[in-house]
Amino acid sequence: MADTQAFFDYITNGYKTKGEAIDLGAAMLDGETVTNALVRIPLKTMNRHGLIAGATGTGKTKTLQIIAENLSEKGVPVLLMDMKGDLSGIAQPSPGHPKIDERHEKIGFPFNAKKFPVEILTISDQEGVRMRATVSEFGPVLLSRILDLSPAQSGITSVIFKYCDDNKYPLLDLKDFKKMLQYATEEGKKEMEREYGRMSASSTGSILRKIIEIEQQGGDLFFGEKSFETDDLLRVDKNGMGYINILRLTDIQDRPKLFSTFMLSLLAEIYATFPEQGDSDRPELVIFIDEAHLIFKQASDALLDQIEGIVKLIRSKGVGIYFVTQNPTDVPDAVLSQLGLKIQHALRAFTAKDRKAIKLTAENYPISDYYKTDEILTSLGIGEALVSALNEKGIPTPLAATMLRAPMSRMDVLEDSELNDLLKSSKLIKKYSETIDRESAYELLNKKIEVAEQEDAKVKAKKERDAASKSTSSRSRRGSRSSTSSTIFKTLMSPTVIRSVLGILGKMMK
Numbered sequence: 001m002a003d004t005q006a007f008f009d010y011i012t013n014g015y016k017t018k019g020e021a022i023d024l025g026a027a028m029l030d031g032e033t034v035t036n037a038l039v040r041i042p043l044k045t046m047n048r049h050g051l052i053a054g055a056t057g058t059g060k061t062k063t064l065q066i067i068a069e070n071l072s073e074k075g076v077p078v079l080l081m082d083m084k085g086d087l088s089g090i091a092q093p094s095p096g097h098p099k100i101d102e103r104h105e106k107i108g109f110p111f112n113a114k115k116f117p118v119e120i121l122t123i124s125d126q127e128g129v130r131m132r133a134t135v136s137e138f139g140p141v142l143l144s145r146i147l148d149l150s151p152a153q154s155g156i157t158s159v160i161f162k163y164c165d166d167n168k169y170p171l172l173d174l175k176d177f178k179k180m181l182q183y184a185t186e187e188g189k190k191e192m193e194r195e196y197g198r199m200s201a202s203s204t205g206s207i208l209r210k211i212i213e214i215e216q217q218g219g220d221l222f223f224g225e226k227s228f229e230t231d232d233l234l235r236v237d238k239n240g241m242g243y244i245n246i247l248r249l250t251d252i253q254d255r256p257k258l259f260s261t262f263m264l265s266l267l268a269e270i271y272a273t274f275p276e277q278g279d280s281d282r283p284e285l286v287i288f289i290d291e292a293h294l295i296f297k298q299a300s301d302a303l304l305d306q307i308e309g310i311v312k313l314i315r316s317k318g319v320g321i322y323f324v325t326q327n328p329t330d331v332p333d334a335v336l337s338q339l340g341l342k343i344q345h346a347l348r349a350f351t352a353k354d355r356k357a358i359k360l361t362a363e364n365y366p367i368s369d370y371y372k373t374d375e376i377l378t379s380l381g382i383g384e385a386l387v388s389a390l391n392e393k394g395i396p397t398p399l400a401a402t403m404l405r406a407p408m409s410r411m412d413v414l415e416d417s418e419l420n421d422l423l424k425s426s427k428l429i430k431k432y433s434e435t436i437d438r439e440s441a442y443e444l445l446n447k448k449i450e451v452a453e454q455e456d457a458k459v460k461a462k463k464e465r466d467a468a469s470k471s472t473s474s475r476s477r478r479g480s481r482s483s484t485s486s487t488i489f490k491t492l493m494s495p496t497v498i499r500s501v502l503g504i505l506g507k508m509m510k
Helices: 002-012 059-072 097-107 133-145 153-166 174-185 189-196 202-221 256-273 293-297 300-319 352-362 416-424 427-430 440-490 493-507
Strands: 021-029 033-041 050-053 079-084 120-122 244-248 286-292 319-327 341-344 384-388 400-404
Touching: 002 021, 002 033, 021 059, 021 097, 033 097, 033 400, 050 059, 059 079, 059 244, 059 286, 059 319, 059 400, 097 400, 120 416, 133 153, 133 174, 133 202, 133 256, 133 300, 153 174, 153 189, 153 202, 174 189, 174 202, 202 256, 256 286, 256 293, 256 300, 256 319, 293 300, 300 319
Parallel strands: 050 319, 050 341, 079 244, 079 286, 120 244, 286 319
Antiparallel strands: 021 033, 021 400, 341 384, 384 400
């Protein structure tokens, strides 16, 4: 039996903070909660990214909810990816329960029910604040990586963007880009070749097929105007609480291409527009990506490189990214190595492969004198997790098996009437509800093609008129010659001329 007081001092000193912090819960020793041995995450380090992992039903989503609530309470806005549709209850206070009170008594502080300011967002047909982006905002490099284009195809994409910039053709939605691909190898082929070089029809056809794949997953809803302004993720309510922006994704779980496209574009836009923060005392925004394996599942090497680069750089903008998934192996090693906070719920060992994964996961955590990590990973209960964080100096904290606090808000979805009331009160829905389809590359190219066709028709008609006129003149000349000959013949064959000729011949014969 380990010395409880020594363990208490070990945890308390290891998680001591000078600035603001989030209380996750209390550390456990030999399966028992050590009251007031608080596991605290410094607010200052919340932009160092993190991972919440564990088997189905172990409490990952509730852990996400706990951290989001506490960030909001301290005035930090949050963006949640709600893949399962069970996070909207954050907008209502918890009804409470005796088991929750019992849990908090063990942890060492009372339970307080509270609701939080919530904004419902969407990139699909579901109701909510519509999030969109234009093709131009993606740019040729990001679009090429999302579509997993070859170097030759990426070059064509860059040329198309350059042509549109040079000729003031806005690329707003996917039909604009598709129209440009068709124009480059059909009506505008000579123009494009003359100014930018030859483009292979097979390459443009391949790009077009990949665009159609994005369209089929719902990309036509995401690309367009009005573009979502990332500053709208940073709102704070009148009580100083940060808004929890919940992106509803329950209807796109089987469309990972759209999800990864959206996430990468959003992170790129945030990185491009947010100012540098350095090591500030609190993050500007924290993003939680539930079911994170969907981002990496079908990602190309180029896309993974892009994600890795953004994860490395975006923390300097005061943005923290937290991946929520079943197994840490779902996240690439290059990304996993960038994560400062790791919260590991229980893993299940049903197969030899599972046992190997558990041993590999255990090696990602600091060595502890109080735990055998690979063993405790399979014995954690619901709402319990291994926690490893960074202190305010960026040094890893002691590994702590933690009894996690309960969410202050409701651990359930909103009823339809509650959701409708929330949507009606939203200011952002009014701002982004209108779909704008202004004149862009599609319409401008169609006009250009129409004008060119009209000019071609005029030239063709003129040629036909000239040819017809020439033919008529020729027939007229032939008719005139024929008429003259006929007149002469008729004159020569007239009776008067014949009698005269015969008279002359008769005199000559006498």
